[in-house]
Each structure stands twice: as C-alpha cells, then as structure tokens.
Amino acid sequence: MAKPDSLAVYVHWPYCARICPYCDFNVYKQREDDRLLKAICDDVAGWRQMSGPRQVSSIHFGGGTPSLMSGDDVAAVIKSVSKHWTLLPDAEIAIEANPQDMDKSRWEDYQCAGINRLSLGVQSFHDAALTLLGRDHDGAKGRAGLELATAIFPSVSLDIIFGWAGQSEDMLQEDLAIALSSGAQHISAYQLTIEEGTAFAKAEDRGQRRAVNSDKSAGFYEAVTKTLTGAGFEHYEVSNFAKPSHRSRHNLAYWQGRDYAGMGPGAHGRLTVNGARMASVAELTPAAYQARISERGTGIAELETLSALDWAEEYLLMGLRIEEGISLARFKALAGRELPQDVITALANDGLLIRRNDRLAASPAGRMVLNSVTEQLLLG
Numbered sequence: 001m002a003k004p005d006s007l008a009v010y011v012h013w014p015y016c017a018r019i020c021p022y023c024d025f026n027v028y029k030q031r032e033d034d035r036l037l038k039a040i041c042d043d044v045a046g047w048r049q050m051s052g053p054r055q056v057s058s059i060h061f062g063g064g065t066p067s068l069m070s071g072d073d074v075a076a077v078i079k080s081v082s083k084h085w086t087l088l089p090d091a092e093i094a095i096e097a098n099p100q101d102m103d104k105s106r107w108e109d110y111q112c113a114g115i116n117r118l119s120l121g122v123q124s125f126h127d128a129a130l131t132l133l134g135r136d137h138d139g140a141k142g143r144a145g146l147e148l149a150t151a152i153f154p155s156v157s158l159d160i161i162f163g164w165a166g167q168s169e170d171m172l173q174e175d176l177a178i179a180l181s182s183g184a185q186h187i188s189a190y191q192l193t194i195e196e197g198t199a200f201a202k203a204e205d206r207g208q209r210r211a212v213n214s215d216k217s218a219g220f221y222e223a224v225t226k227t228l229t230g231a232g233f234e235h236y237e238v239s240n241f242a243k244p245s246h247r248s249r250h251n252l253a254y255w256q257g258r259d260y261a262g263m264g265p266g267a268h269g270r271l272t273v274n275g276a277r278m279a280s281v282a283e284l285t286p287a288a289y290q291a292r293i294s295e296r297g298t299g300i301a302e303l304e305t306l307s308a309l310d311w312a313e314e315y316l317l318m319g320l321r322i323e324e325g326i327s328l329a330r331f332k333a334l335a336g337r338e339l340p341q342d343v344i345t346a347l348a349n350d351g352l353l354i355r356r357n358d359r360l361a362a363s364p365a366g367r368m369v370l371n372s373v374t375e376q377l378l379l380g
C-alpha cells in the first residue's frame with residue numbers, strides 16, 4: 001500500500017482527434033503540441049517547489065487522448081517527474097488510449113518509457129453502440145486493441161459504457177463476456193449519463209433517446225456487478241472491478257484522500273502542506289496554461305485552502321465510493337466532530353452501510369444510492 005504522504009501525479013493531455021457527443025471533459029480538437037509538452041514538464045518544477053521532496057507512487061496520463069502523445073513525449077514527462085521527486089520503483093505509470101489510435105510501435109515505446117498499465121476506452125464491442133456513442137472505432141478494433149495491449153503491458157484496464165438506448169441485457173452480457181475473455185485485469189463499467197450542455201443532452205431535449213431509463217440502468221448495474229464478481233473480479237469501487245493486485249493505485253489516491261499533483265490544462269490537484277489541504281485548478285485552455293507557466297512558473301489558476309469541514313466532507317464522499325470505506329477517527333480528526341451515530345445505525349440496519357470497528361463502508365446496495373447515503377450522514 002502507498003505511504004499516506006506519497007504523491008500521485010496526474011497529467012492531462014487535452015487533445016482528441018475528434019470530440020465525442022457525450023463528452024464534458026476539457027478537450028480540444030488537435031493532435032500534437034510541443035509547447036504544451038514543455039509547459040507540463042516545467043509545471044512539474046513548480047509543483048515540486050510547493051510540495052517539497054515526495055515519493056511518487058503513480059503517474060497517470062489522462063485526457064483528452066494522451067495516446068496521441070509520442071513515446072518520447074511521455075518519456076520526457078516521466079523524466080521530469082523523476083528529476084524533481086523520488087519515483088518509487090514499483091510506481092504505477094498508466095496511460096489512457098483509444099482503440100482507434102492503436103499503434104504497436106508507439107505502445108512499445110510507451111512500455112520502454114516506463115508505462116506499465118494501459119487503459120483502453122473500448123466502451124462497447126457492438127458497432128451500433130459505438131456509432132450511437134459517436135466513437136471512431138468499431139468492435140473489431142476494440143478487440144484488436146485489447147489483444148495488443150495485453151501482449152505489451154503487464155496491467156491492462158478497459159472501459160465499458162452501459163445503458164445506451166437500444167441496449168438489451170443480452171447485449172450487455174456479450175460485451176462483458178468479450179471483456180472477460182480479453183485478459184484485461186481491470187474493468188471500469190460506467191453508466192451512460194446525459195451531461196448538461198453536451199450534444200446528447202440536446203438530442204434528448206429533442207426527444208431522441210440516447211440512454212435507457214434509470215430503472216433499466218440500475219438493473220444493468222446489478223447485472224454488471226454479478227457477472228464481474230462471479231468471474232473473480234473484486235468490486236473495489238462503485239464503477240471499478242479488478243483482479244487481485246490490479247486495482248488502480250492512482251485512482252485509489254483520489255478515493256483515499258491522498259495528495260495528487262495535477263498538471264496540464266484544467267487539471268485539479270490536492271496538496272497537504274503543514275497540515276493544510278490545498279485545492280488547485282490549472283488554467284483551462286492550453287494557451288492560458290502555457291502563458292501562466294511562462295509568467296509564474298506554475299500552471300495553477302486557482303489555489304484555495306480547504307476548510308476543515310470541506311476536507312472532511314471530501315474524505316467522506318470519496319472514501320465511501322471504495323470497498324475499504326473511511327476511518328471514522330480520521331473523519332473526526334478532520335471535521336472536529338463525529339458522524340451521527342443514530343444515522344449510521346439506521347443506514348446499517350437498512351443494509352446500506354457496513355461498520356467494522358473504526359471503518360465505515362457502503363454496502364453494494366449502499367453504493368447504488370451513494371448520494372442519498374452521504375447526504376443523510378452529512379445532514380443528520
């Protein structure tokens with residue numbers, strides 16, 4: 001397990017070859033940008049000044065589409081991290097990739113650069129679903145991408161989206177069966193949600209269904225959980241399933257409330273210095289991010305110290321997403337008060353919370369209604 005004061009490093013590469021209609025991430029249509037690469041490497045030095053010496057337990061290249069980066073560019077960022085902090089020998093170094101950008105020699109370059117985990121956004125193996133989702137790959141490409149990824153990287157994760165309009169339970173089970181037979185050791189299964197301001201939201205406003213109704217989606221979630229846990233995957237977070245020792249160490253840093261440095265346009269970070277927890281957001285556009293780094297040596301646009309209550313609430317909200325839950329003593333130390341015992345008892349009696357000594361976790365049923373559970377705990 002990573003040390004509590006170890007640091008996770010997130011690198012946001014904001015470019016995509018095309019913009020998907022359901023996406024609400026900070027993305028721009030473009031493929032390469034040398035100036036942005038340099039800015040990100042410079043930003044590492046800015047973060048090092050704030051954090052002091054730290055051990056880095058993970059680096060995660062996310063986006064956008066970081067698999068548009070060359071192997072040399074990825075190596076340059078990893079080198080900059082190693083130069084400014086201590087990169088642990090067993091650090092998880094992961095990159096997200098699209099099947100459409102699959103490139104054997106590039107992926108081998110990533111592996112040589114130090115990438116030891118690849119996360120592939122397959123979403124579905126059904127061509128009709130991929131068309132509806134606006135993806136530029138087909139099911140065959142997704143399968144080929146997994147075959148190549150598992151041949152190169154020691155740990156492979158894939159993303160599945162369920163709950164798209166027209167999906168039946170048989171179609172869902174077909175997707176899961178292919179995912180399970182691919183050899184990937186980690187599966188993230190996300191429910192399709194319609195985010196405000198996206199092309200999907202506008203289509204739904206016009207009466208064109210893009211997602212199934214919430215009852216059907218809840219049934220799909222139960223089916224996903226049953227199938228994957230039945231196949232030996234641990235359901236360690238609301239949407240994440242892993243074979244033993246393949247949990248995402250990087251994402252666990254978020255959920256366990258540890259520190260993470262966020263580089264790249266729009267990246268968020270959390271840093272604890274002298275007992276204060278700071279929340280950062282980088283400049284949103286690549287141009288503004290680069291300009292800020294040239295002027296101030298950091299890409300951070302906003303930096304605020306979280307109040308004790310905000311820190312404690314974040315710890316609770318993130319911690320109840322994972323199987324291990326939270327430490328009640330740590331919540332009390334952060335918030336200066338205990339969680340209400342009567343609410344914990346009532347939610348435990350309803351089968352939504354599990355309490356074991358100092359740990360409080362959401363049960364599988366509780367994770368399905370997590371917003372309501374956390375709201376009751378905080379308002380109770």
Ligand code: SF4
Pocket residue numbers: 015016018019020023024025027063064065098
């Ligand atoms: S590839 Fe991913 S990040 Fe890029 S637009 Fe599509 S969903 Fe968003």
